[in-house]
Amino acid sequence: MLYLSRKKRKAARQLKCNVEAMPQRFDDISSQLTALDVRQNEQNLYFQQQLHNLHQQLHNVKQIGNLIAARQPVAGRKIKVVFLVHHIEAWDSIADLYQSMLEKEDFEPVVATINRRFPGEATYGFEPVVHERLQEMGVKHIRLGMENSWAGLDILKAIAPDIIFRQSPWDNDVPAAFHTDELRFARLCYVSYAVLNMLETEAIGKEDPVSDSYWYRSCWHIFEATEPGVEHISHNSARAAQNVLHTGHPKVRRLVREGAKSSRWPVPEDKERRRVRIIWAPHHSLDTRWFRFGMFHLMYKEMLEWAQTAPDMDIVLHAHPALFSVLTAEGGFITQAELAAFLAEWDALPNTGRIAAGNYAGVMHASDYLVSDGISFLMEYQFFNKPVIFLERPDHIAFSESGEKIIEGVHRVPGLEAAKALIARFEAGEADPLAQKQKDNVAWLNAQGDAVENIITAIREGIAAEQA
The missing domain is CATH 3.40.50.2000 (Glycogen Phosphorylase B;)
Structure with missing residues (x-):
């Protein structure tokens, strides 16, 4: 039989008590840590909410500034229009509009090439191809295809356009600096890359990804090919086609004309x-x-x-x-x-x-x-x-x-x-x-006649109405 001295027996009893008490101590520590986590989560949520509020306030300030900038008077000078081009395959949708503005005394159009990222692509690029194709067609343009797209936006703001046309309603197609919110310092206009929307696009999700996209909601004017097209947008858009005009589409006449001219x-x-x-x-x-x-x-x-x-x-x-x-x-x-x-x-x-x-x-x-x-x-x-x-x-x-x-x-x-x-x-x-x-x-x-002239007239009248 093992004999333990009194001192050792006392130490053993104390060790046993300590061991038995360990689960309770673990529970106590766990409770304290949980309480600390709760407090930390509450603090994190508080700071996240404050950060969100700050972002929202900054967003609101930016939008107010953009609204003021986008309504600057044009009287006494030319209407400055920038066409942002990333989708060279859809150049035919806006080419005649740009050319006609070049020939007008009251317009100053500028073409600017930018990068793109289409579905399935990992990075932005392709601007050199857009640049090369425009050069081949003899279209004078500036290049905003910098790796840092914000540098391109700085140049765009220095141009101070009254109107910006972008070729896509989807922000993800273009770099962040050319997303809808960053362009709202000018009046945003849109001529669809396709002549008309042939699909019931509202079936894609809760919001129509075309007719009720953020771009469509933000545009000053959207130029639509047909009356049913206007009705479609009116039915599916939060703005109810308040910013949509039935003008016809420039691409219809251009494709026929250019096809015969450059048959190959x-x-x-x-x-x-x-x-x-x-x-x-x-x-x-x-x-x-x-x-x-x-x-x-x-x-x-x-x-x-x-x-x-x-x-x-x-x-x-x-x-x-x-x-x-x-x-x-x-x-x-x-x-x-x-x-x-x-x-x-x-x-x-x-x-x-x-x-x-x-x-x-x-x-x-x-x-x-x-x-x-x-x-x-x-x-x-x-x-x-x-x-x-x-x-x-x-x-x-x-x-x-x-x-x-x-x-x-x-x-x-x-x-x-x-x-x-x-x-x-x-x-x-x-x-x-x-x-x-x-x-x-x-x-x-083609029922609306000359779509290009219809669009130009609508722009003139829209700006004149703002300044009346």
């Missing part, structure tokens, strides 16, 4: 015979979260096989500018290597081609057919009164009233085999039964 086909001609000329225009909305029109990932191999086995046909790929980045983004539909392999095979064929970065009107004029899964090309190709073949994905969001009217001029098919069969019938001599419907659609889109 990017595939070398066969000296012995003229091959059938087809434009393949796939959209970027591949997933189920956006418009749900894109089918490239489902049929690109089939398209390649068609081109390989149809030497009597030329097929020119005109991809939506966001398609390839969406297609190969992390967790996307195919890998970069798979896309590169496809494009290499495509480019190696003698009867295929590709076009990008705008300037497509001439190719449309020179072609025979459009094969597309959407969206705006289904309308724009009708300007040339040639067959439009719509590869229709069954789950796409619904067409708007205007969209349903436009779609009456296209042939809706479920897949490539049906598209091939339709082209074969037309090549055999069958007339396009939708040709007159296309003419009616173009006449409808």
Whole structure:
């Protein structure tokens, strides 16, 4: 039997008591720490609320300053207008407006190139391409494509424009310095990159991401192609189309004129015979979260096989500018290597081609057919009164009233085999039964007359009304 001295027994009893008391001490410490965390969280919430309040106050001060700056009188001087250009593929929407302002005595237009980031892209860029294309077209411009976009904004503010046109309603497409809130020191105006909204875009979410976007809510004037388009915005926008004007769209006349003027086909001609000329225009909305029109990932191999086995046909790929980045983004539909392999095979064929970065009107004029899964090309190709073949994905969001009217001029098919069969019938001599419907659609889109002059008149009258 182990004998412990009194001193050791006392120490053992004390140790036992200490051990038994440890859970309670842990509980006490835990309670104290919890109380400390609660106090710390309360302090954090307090400071977060104060910081939020400070940001809101700064935002309000900025907006008041912007409102004052955006309503500076213009009397006695030219109306200074800046066109921010990041989407060179949509230059045709504003090109005639810019050119007409250059020729007016009361306007001073400036084109400024900026960077962009389309869906699927990780960083901002592409301004050098925009710059190069504008140079090729002889369009004088300044460059605001600095890595630090705020330096570009400083220059823009030094220009002190009365009006700013931006090409996209979505802030994420452009660097932070060119987001809506940063541009509100001027009157914001918008001519849509597409002639009209063909879709029931309110189906995307609680708020219509187009007609009720923050950009639309903030614009001084939005220039709309058709009356149903105005009604659509009125129904879906918090401002109820209070800032929307029915002017027609400049792109309608420009595409037809420029197409005839610069007709071209990017595939070398066969000296012995003229091959059938087809434009393949796939959209970027591949997933189920956006418009749900894109089918490239489902049929690109089939398209390649068609081109390989149809030497009597030329097929020119005109991809939506966001398609390839969406297609190969992390967790996307195919890998970069798979896309590169496809494009290499495509480019190696003698009867295929590709076009990008705008300037497509001439190719449309020179072609025979459009094969597309959407969206705006289904309308724009009708300007040339040639067959439009719509590869229709069954789950796409619904067409708007205007969209349903436009779609009456296209042939809706479920897949490539049906598209091939339709082209074969037309090549055999069958007339396009939708040709007159296309003419009616173009006449409808042109009903407002000269859209450019309508927009310029609206700007003059809007500024004059403010200063009356």
